[in-house]
Amino acid sequence: MVIKVIDANKSLLKVSNLSVSFDTTEGSFDAVKSVNFDLNKGETLAIIGESGSGKSVTASVIMGILTCPPGRIKSGEVLLNDLDILKLSDSDRRKLMGTKVAIIFQDTLSHLNPVFSVGSQIAECFEVHKNLSKKESWEKAVQLLERVRIPHPSRRAKDFPHQFSGGQRQRVMIAMALALEPEIIIADEPTTALDVTIQAKILELLGELRDERNMGLILITHDLAIAAEISNKVIVLNEGKIVEKGITRDVFINPNHAYTRQLMDSIPGKIAKQKKKISKKFSDPILEIKNISKFYDTIACDDVSFNLFPNEVLGIVGESGSGKTTISNLILRLANPSNGEILFHGKNILNFNKNDLFNFRRKVQVVFQDPYASLNPTMNIYNIISEPWLIHSDFLHKKLHKSKVSDLLTSVGLHPDDAIKFPHQFSGGQRQRIAIARALALKPEIIICDEAVSALDVSIQAQIIKLLLNLRNKFSLSYIFIAHDLPVIKDLADRVIVMKSGKIIEQGAVDDVFNFPKEKYTKDLLKASPSIENLIS
């Protein structure tokens, strides 16, 4: 990263004393509190913060798309080339949107209109602001798609958002933002939910375009490693307040504020290992996967074999479509393999009858990725956790349900009184704790965590990883931990399997694979994964 020489007089954007509050039924809530920052040409400012820190609200204010009400701008000014956009009329402000500032959103599937072709959505920018004809606008849209390296742009322009992959959709979004050559691009979590190799390419493209057009780039992210990779200035937001600001390198090397330090410590890949040495020689595997394959329309999983030992954490990494989740579904017997065997304590689970399967289900539990979708919103926590005992009614006497729910809540770090609450009353991290408590209810031997921490903020992620490791020791569990995020695997797993297109590329002890990867694909993955160590060292 080359630190640019900054011309102090040429401030593109200056946000001063910005405060935003939201009026809710429970009163007014301050989302952004007296925020100040500025941005110059060619600079990248990273706004770092966890969910609820006010980073996206700040972006909405700059873009003039804050929904008011419930949002309310209490004070402050946003100077764009010395023009306060908060004082402009709606129609004047609209003229700046897309032409001076443009935004790239996170979830491209929902942020692109599903019923219009991507070409027409990009072309619309020219029709709105430049009064170009439909034909001219379309040609320009095709050129932009070519610039962001969408293959066969003139054909692909006619396609609709759902026909593109996540990475390609993000490129379309970038093309749309670039259309009118804005001076500032705001990228709101542009690579969250993308695979690491795709993420690296998108970040590279953004950096390249910034330099090519000398734009100011505001990168909003929860991922410190990404901020470290491409920004030169950084502000850290916590609960709507800037707790730290400065040159990226300085902040990362020498964080002043306790919150920044806490964030730095939460970065996965650094958690002190509490791993027990496993003596494989003396224990038989609990689970043996032998040459399983699964064919849907495509090959989802191809001749995969591995073992899981007692008390072991086995990480499975791979990008989307690599077959990770297929394996989890096969082990859970939510789907049946096309070929191969799955042995649980030496018995093939594929031959289980209804009764065997019922008992097997107790022993293998699962924690899903999205804690918002995986808990039934109409059931309270007590009912969610105790439901497994109603199904497996011989497991626990009804009288004991209440005390057992309290025990489980305590062991996942929640309060027994939380039992009467409903899922919406909890944060994402707390919900994931509830999902873990539910998984523990039947005293399983194996818990499959399918991207169980991917949707969480870093500091929460670190807490959940610690919790999972503690629970492993306490309840002698084995985990199969599926993730696309390599540092998380490094923290948690004893052994790791690297998958690509349904095949196992490499497997071995975590330290070996991470420090001395043998295969090119593993090396590429590790290289693509952003890290702050490059910046600091």
Added chain:
Amino acid sequence: MRQYLSKRIFSSILAITGLFVMVFFLARLTGDPGHLYLPIDAPLEVRKEFSEKHGFNDPIYIQFGKFLEDLTDGNFGYSLRKERPAIDIVLEAIPVTLSLAAVAMSIAVVGAILIGSLAAYRPNGIFDRISRVVSLTAASAPDFWVAITAILIFSVSLGWLPTSGIGGVPYWIMPIGILVIRPLGLLVQVVRGSMITALSSDFVKTARAKGVKEKVVIFKHALRNGLLPVITVAGDQAAAIANGAVIVETIFGWPGIGKLMIDSIMQRDFAVVQASILITAIVILSINIIIDIAYAVLDPRIRHK
């Protein structure tokens, strides 16, 4: 999509065939279908002669074969009252009903999109509150009562509009007005709901961030997405009117399919009833297929399935 559509058309053909078979057997379930065709007070000799002439004394499979043969020739039987082929009478009535349905539904859909979208733009705003009360009232208004009241006011008291019959524009105003009320009220509510969802979608944010004008945001970006549920309900409503705007046609003396069915039932003109049922079924199934096509046109995700 093409595969899906051909499947739908095939299953519609199956459904119609099933209906034909049902109509045939139902008519014979009660015994001699001659009873259905002839007036209650017809003398015994006439009945016998009639049964003989129409082959009602033949074994049922021969009758069924003949029935199918007639159908393929487009022969739906003969109206005893009007002494003409039943199908001709039905085919005269159906355009009247369809034009009523088309005009009424067009007004209801366009009106509902405008009112519903504006209401959804500021939920709980003054416009939204008024439109909610009015649309709920409209959706629950009993049309026979509205029709009679309207005739009392506009025809009897004020003398502005003709009480019944067909003719120029004045004859259309009251029947159309009454047919519009209920679908309009219902559709305003559907449009409002789906537009609130569409307007709070992320892609609306993207459009605003591009500097697109609010009018375009509502009527292009949000509306195209909000239309799907509206089409379903509008199709149902259109089918209901096509199925015979019985009350409106009867009250205003419109020679549509609804009035024809009521009259033929009253006059025990069974061939006409039978033909009406079959033709109406074809119309309704066609509306359903049109809805499917509209879905695919509006949403590429359905098109590409």
